[in-house]
Amino acid sequence: MNLDQWLEYQQSLHSQPIALGLDRVREVAGRLGLGRPARRVITVAGTNGKGSTVAFIEAMARSAGHRVGAYSSPHLVRYGERIRIDGVEADEAALIEAFEAVEAARGETALTWFEFGTLAALWLFAREPLDLAVLEVGLGGRLDAVNLVDADVAVITTIALDHTEYLGPDRETIAREKAGVLRAGKPAVIAELDPPDSLLREAERIGAPVLRAGRNYRFEARGEGWVFADERGELALPLPGLRAPAQLANASAAIAALRALLPVLAISDAAIADGVRSARLAGRMQVLPGPVEIVLDVAHNPQAAQQLAVWLGANRPRGANLAVFAALADKDVANEVAALMAHIDLWYLAGLADVGGRGQPVEQLWQKVGSLLSRSLATRHATVVQALAAARKSARAGDRIVVFGSFHTVGEALAALAPAA
Numbered sequence: 001m002n003l004d005q006w007l008e009y010q011q012s013l014h015s016q017p018i019a020l021g022l023d024r025v026r027e028v029a030g031r032l033g034l035g036r037p038a039r040r041v042i043t044v045a046g047t048n049g050k051g052s053t054v055a056f057i058e059a060m061a062r063s064a065g066h067r068v069g070a071y072s073s074p075h076l077v078r079y080g081e082r083i084r085i086d087g088v089e090a091d092e093a094a095l096i097e098a099f100e101a102v103e104a105a106r107g108e109t110a111l112t113w114f115e116f117g118t119l120a121a122l123w124l125f126a127r128e129p130l131d132l133a134v135l136e137v138g139l140g141g142r143l144d145a146v147n148l149v150d151a152d153v154a155v156i157t158t159i160a161l162d163h164t165e166y167l168g169p170d171r172e173t174i175a176r177e178k179a180g181v182l183r184a185g186k187p188a189v190i191a192e193l194d195p196p197d198s199l200l201r202e203a204e205r206i207g208a209p210v211l212r213a214g215r216n217y218r219f220e221a222r223g224e225g226w227v228f229a230d231e232r233g234e235l236a237l238p239l240p241g242l243r244a245p246a247q248l249a250n251a252s253a254a255i256a257a258l259r260a261l262l263p264v265l266a267i268s269d270a271a272i273a274d275g276v277r278s279a280r281l282a283g284r285m286q287v288l289p290g291p292v293e294i295v296l297d298v299a300h301n302p303q304a305a306q307q308l309a310v311w312l313g314a315n316r317p318r319g320a321n322l323a324v325f326a327a328l329a330d331k332d333v334a335n336e337v338a339a340l341m342a343h344i345d346l347w348y349l350a351g352l353a354d355v356g357g358r359g360q361p362v363e364q365l366w367q368k369v370g371s372l373l374s375r376s377l378a379t380r381h382a383t384v385v386q387a388l389a390a391a392r393k394s395a396r397a398g399d400r401i402v403v404f405g406s407f408h409t410v411g412e413a414l415a416a417l418a419p420a421a
Helices: 003-010 023-032 050-063 092-106 113-126 171-181 197-206 247-259 269-278 302-314 333-340 362-369 384-394 407-417
Strands: 040-045 068-071 083-085 132-136 153-156 188-190 210-212 218-222 225-230 233-238 286-288 293-296 321-325 346-350 378-381 400-404
Touching (some): 003 113, 040 050, 040 171, 050 247, 068 113, 153 247, 171 197, 188 197, 233 269, 378 384
Parallel strands (some): 293 400
Antiparallel strands (some): 068 083, 286 293
16 A cells, blocks of 8 residues: 555544544554653643644754654644654655554554554654654643653643543643643643643642743743743743744743753753754744745634734734635634634635544535624635635735635645745
8 A cells, every 4th residue: 555545544443533542552552562762752732832842842952963753743735744753754665664563563453543643653763763752742632642652751832722522621621631641750841821720730749840931931032032041041042933922932841841851861052042943844824925925824723823813913914914714613713713803804715625524614614704704805715725726816916825724724725835835
């Protein structure tokens, strides 16, 4: 089987696209003989900011000369984006070899698509002499397949209402689920300035020492750069290559996590600065310059949409902001749209194909947001590609097109824009 066939096959192995629990992956990992994927492991959980935090940790550690494996999800265009070793995406041959190993070991165990891929990533990492593995939680924390691995440092980025059908109806309940990645005696980096009490209580209950933003470390913009400070003192840094107001918080959490591994994993101030400057991640306020600027952002819940709104408010184009928006059926699209209404002049709504039972046609999306949008300022299109084409056709020099709403939305747009992207 080629890569596409393997990925399609994996979707048929379990009756549910999402089935949280560690029993299945633990059983197959044992058959594979998987141990720790690297000398040290950092696990990153949270609602928003996980991928960016992983990218910062990866870039800083690599700048320090360490060999790093990074596992993140979802991907935008290529499945190999999920698994990077020393900054290089896993190629098709390596992925197929890993899939074959997992398939041979699973027997009759019905793995989900995400569980299969997580085991493949850990299998690939185990074959390399890695100094550090950075693992991004897919959903929640306690029962996510990534939590199979005990982290030396755990990072919790933000807690917001998302995936409530799996994680619970409020921030306190969701925080308890995400706190499942914490380990006794191992540092827990809490990146929110005002985290849910349940997260702090769980860290205290299990004896995980907390490194909390605003208390154990802090950050602030200063001049043309910014400053990170902890018990070791202040560190003057360049602005991140990744945009978005929240990236200072994400970069700070990454620094705190790496410094928590000192002196076992050496990280110099120069490597931190270089990693802050050089970290890149597609689809996170990614700007494609031109007469009509295109901004692609994977904002897919109200908290992330509010961050995008802050950036748009501070970076108004000469002309109009045109939004290409498509979202999965289980998202709070009304509040996403509400967060951005003051900054968007024209809306191009689009449908998303079925994605594990979560896609929705544009008419379904319109039923949820139509009352918020004037019909004269919004058009509807069957696909993201069609909506993007319509927006580009109507845009004039000085306008900006903002593509957001889902990883799938941005992925489809990036594929359509290649090689421009």
